[in-house]
Amino acid sequence: MENTRTSRRRVLAGTAAMAAVGAFHRSVLAQGRTKLVLRLNAPAYGEHAPFAVGLKKGFFAEQGIDLELREGQGSGNTIRVVASKADPVGYADVATAMKAIATGVPLRVVGVFQQKAPQAIVYFKERGWTSPKDLVGRSIALTAGDSIHQMMPAFFRKNGLDPNSVRLVFMEAAAKSAALIAGKVDSMGGFYTVQAAQIEAGAGKPTAWFGFGDHGVTLIAQGIVVHPDILKESPDLVRRFLRAAVRSWQYAEQNPRESVEALLEQFPASAFLAVKNQGFTQWNLHRDLTHTERSKGKIPGWVAMEDVDATLDLLSEFGGLKPRGKAADYVTNEFLPL
Amino acid sequence: MIAPDERRSLKPPPKPWRARVRGVWEPLVSISAIIVLWQLAISLLGAPGFLLPTPLGVLERMQKDAGLLLFHSASTTFVTLGAFGVSVVFGLAAAVAISQSRTVERFVLPLMVFSQVVPKIAVAPILIIALGFSAKAHIIVAFLVCFFPILISTVIGIKSVDAELIDLTRQLRAGRLQTLGMVVLPHALPHIFSGLKVAITLAIVGAIVAEWVGSDRGLGYLLLVANGNFDITLVFAVLVVLTLLGVVLFLLLDLAERLLLPWHVSRRIGLQQPMQ
Numbered sequence: 156m157e158n159t160r161t162s163r164r165r166v167l168a169g170t171a172a173m174a175a176v177g178a179f180h181r182s183v184l185a186q187g188r189t190k191l192v193l194r195l196n197a198p199a200y201g202e203h204a205p206f207a208v209g210l211k212k213g214f215f216a217e218q219g220i221d222l223e224l225r226e227g228q229g230s231g232n233t234i235r236v237v238a239s240k241a242d243p244v245g246y247a248d249v250a251t252a253m254k255a256i257a258t259g260v261p262l263r264v265v266g267v268f269q270q271k272a273p274q275a276i277v278y279f280k281e282r283g284w285t286s287p288k289d290l291v292g293r294s295i296a297l298t299a300g301d302s303i304h305q306m307m308p309a310f311f312r313k314n315g316l317d318p319n320s321v322r323l324v325f326m327e328a329a330a331k332s333a334a335l336i337a338g339k340v341d342s343m344g345g346f347y348t349v350q351a352a353q354i355e356a357g358a359g360k361p362t363a364w365f366g367f368g369d370h371g372v373t374l375i376a377q378g379i380v381v382h383p384d385i386l387k388e389s390p391d392l393v394r395r396f397l398r399a400a401v402r403s404w405q406y407a408e409q410n411p412r413e414s415v416e417a418l419l420e421q422f423p424a425s426a427f428l429a430v431k432n433q434g435f436t437q438w439n440l441h442r443d444l445t446h447t448e449r450s451k452g453k454i455p456g457w458v459a460m461e462d463v464d465a466t467l468d469l470l471s472e473f474g475g476l477k478p479r480g481k482a483a484d485y486v487t488n489e490f491l492p493l
Numbered sequence: 494m495i496a497p498d499e500r501r502s503l504k505p506p507p508k509p510w511r512a513r514v515r516g517v518w519e520p521l522v523s524i525s526a527i528i529v530l531w532q533l534a535i536s537l538l539g540a541p542g543f544l545l546p547t548p549l550g551v552l553e554r555m556q557k558d559a560g561l562l563l564f565h566s567a568s569t570t571f572v573t574l575g576a577f578g579v580s581v582v583f584g585l586a587a588a589v590a591i592s593q594s595r596t597v598e599r600f601v602l603p604l605m606v607f608s609q610v611v612p613k614i615a616v617a618p619i620l621i622i623a624l625g626f627s628a629k630a631h632i633i634v635a636f637l638v639c640f641f642p643i644l645i646s647t648v649i650g651i652k653s654v655d656a657e658l659i660d661l662t663r664q665l666r667a668g669r670l671q672t673l674g675m676v677v678l679p680h681a682l683p684h685i686f687s688g689l690k691v692a693i694t695l696a697i698v699g700a701i702v703a704e705w706v707g708s709d710r711g712l713g714y715l716l717l718v719a720n721g722n723f724d725i726t727l728v729f730a731v732l733v734v735l736t737l738l739g740v741v742l743f744l745l746l747d748l749a750e751r752l753l754l755p756w757h758v759s760r761r762i763g764l765q766q767p768m769q
Contacts, residue, residue, distance in 0.1 A: 325714065
């Protein structure tokens with residue numbers, strides 16, 4: 156979920172944190188357990204259900220971790236927060252993380268829990284569109300700088316669309332759904348897992364979408380990001396965290412209702428979960444994005460390096476990522492319980 | 494009567510070059526000091542490159558992307574000046590209305606104050622969705638951010654005109670409009686200018702806020718894109734350009750003030766400098 160009205164203030168906060176904190180600090184031990192903050196990529200929504208149920212069922216406590224879930228303000232912001240050591244672990248969009256790493260941000264991806272990107276162009280079903288070509292002469296609401304905006308050149312190229320034939324209207328993340336419902340734009344760029352159902356609930360009409368993954372833009376999506384220093388200083392902590400995270404995801408895949416309920420208990424005020432059953436719809440859809448063909452049958456979090464390469468290729472060709480480097484520079488599976 | 498040749502000697506003596514340059518080199522020294530400290534912070538404290546680029550890096554980037562920066566600056570400048578213009582017209586008109594009628598003051602002024610208390614960043618999305626995503630909508634958002642200082646300073650300026658002067662004009666049987674145009678507003682100009690100077694900087698802020706909420710061009714839009722790409726060098730380049738824009742507009746206002754109010758106390762002190 157991209158909510159980019161964020162990073163400006165956070166850049167300043169990050170600088171201040173860096174100056175004050177310095178070395179990575181292993182947090183206070185509470186009852187023999189290590190306190191750990193997981194900074195999410197956005198305000199709580201269905202995709203976060205595994206972490207909530209894992210926390211509730213004690214999977215993290217079993218590993219000696221006193222986990223605290225903190226909502227985020229966009230993957231870009233979470234990445235900056237983790238890179239400046241203000242929070243030790245983050246859950247963020249891996250493509251965005253890769254772009255950051257290429258520009259020199261100190262970060263590593265240690266587990267990819269969503270391997271098919273939920274980005275999509277969402278519109279009302281009544282349009283009767285059948286392919287992205289139907290977007291010619293229409294408008295798309297986008298948020299400047301977010302992951303959908305960044306991948307639009309790839310979407311256009313892979314679908315044979317002339318970028319100039321489509322009207323891009325830029326606005327704040329929260330405004331996109333409102334603009335579509337109000338009929339100010341013909342479509343919007345968002346996560347089909349979240350916005351589609353939200354818009355349906357708000358407008359009372361069914362939605363449809365062109366998923367990036369189905370239309371030539373295959374990116375791996377969300378994963379766990381950490382500062383490289385923690386991998387050197389506390390590798391065991393990272394391993395224990397990932398062990399608990401993997402168990403949480405497996406449990407959530409098997410027990411969706413219970414997991415979403417745990418999420419609702421922990422974040423009763425979240426806007427994304429406000430409408431009844433939204434959380435359940437979101438998690439159900441996100442569940443299907445955990446594996447690609449190449450990682451089917453493996454534990455959640457394990458990603459095939461070929462899939463990482465495919466994302467790197469797209470990012471370097473269309474997303475301005477340079478230098479490309481190797482997949483291993485960005486992502487590693489070695490801290491997962493294999 | 495002053496003879497023509499005597500009148501010539503009443504002009505102030507021409508400023509020696511040292512005095513003329515003096516007004517320019519101090520700000521340059523301050524700016525250079527900041528740049529040096531910035532570079533030192535990076536070299537000595539090792540501030541991470543992803544949070545703080547080098548001054549040289551920023552300058553190089555400004556040169557490399559000059560076209561891009563100019564294009565987006567033009568858009569933001571257009572919105573800024575548009576909002577400022579609307580604010581001047583509205584601010585002056587509303588201030589005159591408020592100063593002329595107690596009733597208007599009691600009903601309208603509180604509304605103006607309320608409009609300032611509401612954070613524009615909360616209101617902007619509603620406005621932009623309602624008005625569309627055009628420059629016009631941006632101008633309205635920026636106007637809401639910047640009109641208030643003009644309004645308040647004009648009201649105060651009007652109210653601080655010497656009461657005896659008003660009495661005198663009344664005795665000379667000047668009409669309301671004559672009083673306003675020939676006596677009150679000219680005397681209120683110093684106050685009005687202080688409001689204008691604050692407003693021009695707020696107009697830029699307002700333009701940026703509007704662009705953050707919904708725009709496909711402008712320096713605010715460019716900031717979002719640069720941030721999304723983790724392009725911190727471009728972020729700083731945009732900030733430098735924004736600062737320059739603000740300074741230029743502020744100096745233009747200062748120049749206008751100097752031309753329109755050469756007689757005012759604040760300008761008189763400046764004239765005394767060559768004596769030091």
